[in-house]
Amino acid sequence: MSEEINNEEVEDVVPQEPEHHEENGRVRSIQHLSGMFEKWFLDYASYVILERAVPYVNDGLKPVQRRILHAMREMDDGRYNKVANIVGSTMSYHPHGDASIKDALVQLGQKNLLVDCQGNWGNILTGDDAAAGRYIEARLSKFALEVAFNPKTTNWKLSYDGRKREPVTLPIKFPLLLAQGVEGIAVGLASKILPHNFNELLDACVAYLCGEEFVLYPDFPTGGMVDVSKYNDGLRGGSVKIRARIEKDAGNKLLRITEIPFGRTTTALIDSILKANEKGKIKIKKIDDNTAANVEILVHLAAGVSSDKTIDALYACTDCELSISPNSCVIENDKPVFMPVSDILRKSVDDTVALLLLELKIKLGELETDWQYSSLEKIFIEERIYKDKEFEESGSVEEVVVHVRKRLEPFIAHLIRPVTDDDIKQLLEIKMKRILKFNSEQAENYIKGLEDEIARVKHDIEHIIPYSIEYYKRIKAKYGKGRERLTEIRNFENIEATKVVVANEKLYINREEGFVGTALKKDEFICECSDIDDVIIFRKDGTYYVTKVADKLFVGKDVLHVNVFKKNDKRTIYNVAYRDGKYGPSYVKRFCVTGITRDKQYNLTKGAAGSRVLYFSANPNGEAEVIKVCLKPKPGMKKLVSEYDFAALAIKGRDSQGNLLSKNDIHKISLVQKGASTLGGRKIWLDEDVLRLNTDSRGRYVGEFQGDDRILVANKNGTYNTSDYDLSNHYEEGYLVFEKFDSEKVWSAVFFDAEQQYYYLKRFRFEDTVRITSFIGENEGSYLVCLSGEKRPRFEIVFGGRYENRPAETIVADEFIAEKSYKARGKRLTTYEVKEIQEIEPLDGGEEEKPEEGGTDVDFEITNPDMLSDESQMKLDFE
Structure with a gap:
């Protein structure tokens, strides 16, 4: 429901009447200042709301905009007018300074809808100001002339000095308020309506008239991307997120910003990026602004910096992402009203239909x-x-009028309305020249044309909704070209700044004195962090808390574990054994800490005095180890040593008691065996800019890993190795294959053997090995040509030298050679001089390669062609 601010609610602030006192025979009037201020302030507030800051829902314009357009319409002769002249003409309607009028006119012109501009009108991308009014020119656009003006349907009022007439509101037949958007701050009230797409507004108008549902979302002239999931139809409480468009270029060492968020200029955006760089949240080498007609900001990355992570950091820490809160406040019936965007459009369509109907009725009257x-x-x-x-x-x-009326009596029945004296007097003004040139047939045809036009107008009046629909479609066809949506609608993921900012600090701990911080350079190193990170601190008494990273922070001498805290991290699992109280039983528990109040003390034990942590481990992927528990001997106790597997323990909340480990006193707990993750697969990505693994969806997806899964890395130089999926791993450039290792997968490799000076093909399976191993042999000068993981790959051999006229030969790998060890040399492909060997489209699993027509049929079968000598292989080469 719409919310209104009712002027009747402020009746209690009306000032008191002046008091009259008689003094020495004279009556003196006393006016209380409080009452005067209340009255003046109310008048001022009402004026600012109604006459300056908030647009009228009828035409979507503020008074200054309406007066500018009216002045331009009065001056319009089809040619451009100096802006200074337009401002001067507007001042006869607008009782304010010329600077405010010019600024309002420039803003109208920059919206590229109602005003046709010529000259330097500034740049909304860079924030450059327009030239002086004496240098730039403007005129009304054809669109404005068609949809915004009609003196016959305009309501008029006197200007502020009573010398001229100005429109109360313009008879605009288009949802201008939603197309242009508006922003204004009044006294205790603000209005912020975001711009929408021209064509989408017209489509929504048609949909409303057709009784169909419609949805409207903002579209900004600066482009970019927008998340409208919380738009709330433009009402208070809603918000939209807008982002710049950032592209990777030049081998991921350069970021190109081609579109910026609405409401920001390139200068402001660059300033925010430089500030983030100075604070160490991102690392860039330099930034260039090449913006002219289009945005082009070049962000040069420093060496070893991830482009994907930097893009996320730009969105999280700079003005590359902004949140805008709309506030759809308009003036309706001289009162401010909060109206949703969809209702504003419906109101505009209803008003347009009424205006079109009024225009048709006026036209019908003129035709009749x-x-x-x-x-x-x-x-x-x-x-x-x-x-x-x-x-x-x-x-x-008078006698002539009486005579003419008498002569016209036989024809009155065929007329539209009775004949008036004014009709007859108009006939008496016909000149003899017109009578002499009168052509009865032409007159009849003209009247017939008028009758057809009258019939058409009456039909349109009776079918005003279809007529209005055609009107909107005509406007879209005429003016909609080139007004396609600029802002892409997308759903944004929430980017946590702590995950994407550069780790520009190192965290240290001084256990003897009980300090943690980034300034303790000579003490024990813990991990890398950023200056906006949180750290989690566990103590031996079972208490723990989260606090901000600091230069030097006292945490106590009984610190058990310190690390960077990741909010909502469900994969970091803490395995704990603790004693309840000073002499109580011992428990084991597994838990995660996803979110807690900063600087608030928590306890992983039951909180009894004297409780102590006996064993603690932090596992980034939910690993569950096996521990050995040694009990303190006492009479009658037979078993003093036992093992406990944390994998048998369920992960519960951090406040859970846990399972009983022992009722007896525990002497010592030690690690027996490291365990695997109990959380299932972990999705891993490779950030190809910095060649490191991550779980934040940055870069290329590698696969889902768990337990002893491995990663296969095959390099272009013919070597390979496997690795685990630890996030601290660093890889080198030059890899050809980077994927989850599958020991059953058969690979096909074509390589040149430097020792034999021939090309060979081999089929094999990679073995699990950490050591970098060659799979094409150790001969210096050998090199890899192709490596394929297809089931039935095919390779095409193009011959060269004196054999360049020889037709290219196609080899199907699994038909050419059987699978062997990766250490085997393989089978020679050909003895002819080779120009090029390349992999072509593989065969499907069950597809058989058909021999070419006219080919030679071989009536014998070679069961193991790899056993043939080089001379025997040469004899099998058929021309």
Whole structure:
């Protein structure tokens, strides 16, 4: 429901009447200042709301905008006018300074809808100001002339000095308020309506008239991307997130910003990036602004910096991402009203339909008047009434009118309305020249054309909704080209700044004195962090808390574990054994800490005095180890040592008690065996800019890993190795294959053997090995040509040298050679000189390669061609 601010609610602030006192025979009037201020402030607030800051829902304009457009319409002769002249003309309607009028005109011109501009009108991308009013020119656009003006349907009022008339509101037949958007701050009230797409607004108008549902979302002239999931139809409480468009270029060492968020200029955006760089949140080498007609900001990355992570950091820490809160406040019936965007459009369509109907009725009246006069004129001339003796001998106009009315009586029944004295007097003004040139047939055709036009207008009046629909479609076809949506609608993921900012600090701990911080350079190193990170601190008494990273922070001498805290991290699992109280039983528990209040103390034990942590481990992927528990000996106790596997323990909340480990006193707990993750697969990505693994969806997806899964890295130089999926791993450039290792997968490799000076093909399976191993042999000069993981790969051999006219040969790998060890040399492909070998489209699993027609049939079978000597292989080469 719409919310209104009612002026009746402020009746209690009306000032008191002046008090009158008689003093020495004179009456003196006393006015209380408080009452005067209340009255003046109320008048001022009402004026600012109604006359300056908030647009009217009828035409979507503020008073200054409406007066500018009205002044331009009065000056319009099809040519450009100096802006200084337009400002001067507007001042006869707008009682304010010329600077405010010019600024409002420039803003109208920059919206590229109602005003046709010429000259330097500034740049909304860079924030450059427009030239002085004496240098730039403007005129109304064709669109404005068609949809915004009609003196016959305009309500008028006197200007502020009473010398001229100005429109109360313009009869605009288009949802201008939603197309242009508006922003204004009044007294205790603000309005912020975001711009929408021209064509989408017209489509929504048609949908509303057709009784269909419609949804409207903002579209900004600066482009970019927008998340409208919380738009709330433009009402208070809603918000939209807008982002710059950032592209990777030049081998991921350069970021190119091509579109910026609405409301920001390139200068402001660059300033925010430089500030983030100075604070160490991102690392860039330099930044260039090449913006002209289009945005082009070049962000050069420093060496070893991830482009994907930097893009996320730009969104999280700079003005590359902004949140805008709309506030759809408009003036309706001289009161401010909070109205949703969809209702504003419906109101605009209803008003447009009413205006179109009024225009049709006015046109119908004009056509009928024209038809009436033309018919009377035809009768008057054809019946030669002007030749009547009574007409010529009449002594006064009144006698002539009486005579003409009498002569027209036989024809009155065929007219649209009764004949008036004004009709007859208009006939008397016909000049003899027109009578002499009168053509009855032409007059009849003209009247017939008027009748057709009247019938068409009456049809449109009776079918005003279809007529209005066609009107909107015509406007879209005429002016919609080139006004396609600029802002892409997307759903943004929430980027946590702590995950994407550069780790520009190192965290240290001084256990002897009990300090943690980034300034303790000579003490024990913990991990890398950023200056906006949180750290989690566990103590031996079972208490823990989260606090901000600091230069030097006292945490106590009984610190058990310190690390960077990741909010909502469900994969970091803490495995704990603790004693309840000083002499109580011992428990084990597994838990995660996803979110807690900063600087608030928590306890992983039951909180009894004397409780102690006996064993603690932090596992980044939910690993569950096996521990050995040694009990303190006491009489009658037979088993003093046992093992416990944390994998048998369920992960519960951090406040859970845990499972009983032992009721007896525990002497020592030690690690027996490291365990695997109990959380299932972990999705891993490779950030190819910095060649490191991550779980934040940056870069290329590698696969889902768990347990002892491995990663296969095959390099372009013919070597390979496998690795685990620890996030601290660093890889080198030059890899050809980077994927989850599958020991059953058969690979096909074509390589040149430097020792034999021939090309070979081999099929094999990679073995799990950490050591970098060659799979093409150790001969210096050998090199890899192709490596394929397809089931049935094919390779095409193009011959060169004196054999360049020899047709290219296609080899199907699994038909050419059987699978062998990766250490085997393989089988020679050909003895002819080779120009090029390349992999082509593989065969499907069950597809058989058909021999070419006319080919030679071989009536023998070689069961193991790899056993043939080089000479025997040469003999099998058929021309």
